[in-house]
Amino acid sequence: MKDFTRESLLHCPVHGYIPFTSIVPPGEVSERTLLDNPWLQRLRQIHQLQTAWWVYPSAEHTRFQHVVGAMHMASRTVDALYPSLHEVCHGDVPSRGYVECLARMAALLHDVGHGPFGHFFDAHFLKPHYGLNHEVLGAHIIEHELGELLRGVRECPNTRMADGESLDPAQVATLIMRPKTHDADQHPRWLILLRSLFCGLYTVDNMDFVLRDAYMSGYSSRAYDLDRLLRYSFFSDRGLTIHQKGMNALLKFVQTKSELFRAVYFHRTVRAIDKTLEGLFRDSRELLFPGNPLEHLEDYRGFTEWSLLIDVSRWSKFDDPATRSLGQRWDRLLERQVDWVCVEDRNQTVREGESEQTSVFADENVLEQVLRGKLPGEMRDLPMQIDLPRHIYRPDALAATAGQNFQYSPATGKVYPLTDDQLFKQLPLAHRACRIYLRKDHTSEQASAIGAALDAIVGSRGEDDLTNM
Structure with missing residues (x-):
């Protein structure tokens, strides 16, 4: 009989019960130990949806809930795919237990490097000032802060590693890092194949967050058919190949993910909050964190949205005028007083064969310069913010993550690149929105002038149909 005392369950509104190891033999490390580690627990204090929780009141879920769901997705995916992985690698692959433990730990830890406000922190703090992102930080944390614990993991709820196997933290770090061109020769083939479950078109990460974000935001309680996609x-x-019978499930997944970007992640008010936050981060940077997180890991471990928002909420009481002024601006954000409002919203779809770089939407600074040149003279210094959020439907053929997904045709018995599928080829490569934001106290004349100037650059919206049909 299975020893049920060795595992624990948590209940998730998306996946139902999620098991994890709790009691293990002496000298080994349980999954509970990793879950309870401060590096994981800090993710309870970082929202999954960056700033969208200020717009969608029920979307208060955190990175912690997501990574636990991703860990569960890793087990489901390995359960479905390990037999074929073993077959195509001609047996040159670790045990099922090793592969599942590796995938579960990589899924659990893939967001461990995130800072406050997630990807926003990457774009406006880590990358511009230190050339980092959360994956680089996460890989360092995995190998240098959690490496010893990971080497002690020997089993997960469904399987156990073979005798003599020991989890390699470097392989965990490899799975969470976005692949670089021509790095495939550095890793065994089975690991390269497994990596497509972390950085391809559908992954243990996005298969969870599409379901979770859709459910928690109220967008949909059943966003796509996960069972059919895995089957x-x-x-x-x-x-990584999908049978033709699963193509509709895959297309539904891709379309749902793109709808979440348009309706939730890139919601105009969400982006207005991001624009307000940009200015606050720019002016507060030296007060927020002491330096490069790689050199201040202990401080970074305690640096979360909770700690940041508590700190800035005190600044308005400071004696120093500059800090007090910054604190008053942060107070406005905490009261959900957003500085900017969207007055124009246009969209561009990039299809295969089209160049994104030649579009007027390719660069915010270029578009702003051209737009100001089209405004009446007295409005050319009008305070404005330009936002060009971009969502990738499918990797460009030249990207390092491209070429990882294939389709099996039962009619020919052959495997083809997924990009050869006629329905898949109908999907655009990318979608870009163009939003122009003005201060809340703008006039209707200013908004109209912005619209006319944008029309002069990209063309008008066109004529409406003449009949209901």
Whole structure:
């Protein structure tokens, strides 16, 4: 009989019960130990949806809930795909227990490097000032802060590693890092194939967050057919492959993810909050964190949205005028007083063969310069913010993450690149929105002038149909 005392369950509104190891033999490390580690627990204090929780009141879920869900997705995916992985690698692959433990730990730790406000922190703090992102930080934390614990993990709820196997933290770090061109020769083939479950078109990460974000935001309680998507996925000699019977489920997944970007992640008010936050981060940077997180890991471990928002809420009481002024601006944000409002919203779809770089939407600074040149003279110094959020439907053919997904045709018995599928080819490469924001006290004349100037640059919206049909 299975020893139920060795595992624990948590209940998730998306996946139901999620098991994890709790009691293990002496000298080994349980998954509970990793879950309870401060590096994981800090993710309870970082929202999954960055700033969208200020717009969608029920979307208060955190990175912690997501990574636990991703860990569960890793088990489901390995359960479906390990037999084919073993087959295409001709047996040159670790045990099922090792692969599942590796995938679960990589899924659990893939967001461990995130700072306050997630990807926003990457874009406006880590990258511009230190050339970092949360994946680089996460890989360092995995190898240098959690490495010893990871080496002690020997089992997960479904399986156990073979005798003599020991989890390699470097392989965990490899799975969470976005691949670089020509790095495949540095890793065994089975690991390269497994990495497509972390950085391809559908992954243990996005299969969870699409379901979770759709549910928690109220967008949809059943965003796509996860069971069908996994049932018809397998590894072929080419890579991660989906049977033709699963194509509709995959297309639904891709379309739902793109809808979440348009309706939730890129909501105009969410982006207005981001624009307000940009100015606050720019002016507060030296007060927020002491320096490069790699050199201040202990401080970074305690640096979360909770700690940041508590700190800035005190600044308005400071004696120093500059800090007090910054604190008053942060207070406005905490009271959800947003500085900017969207007055124009246009969209561009980039399809195969089209160049994104030649579009007027390719660069915020260029567009702002051209737009100001089209405004009446007295409005050319009008305070404004330009936002060009971009969502990638599918990787460009030249990207390092491209070429990882394939389709099996039962009619021919052959495996083809997914990009050869006629329905898949209908999907655009990317979608970009163009939003122009003005101060809340703008006039209707100023908004109209912005619209006319944008029309002069990209063309008008066109004529409406003449009949209901």
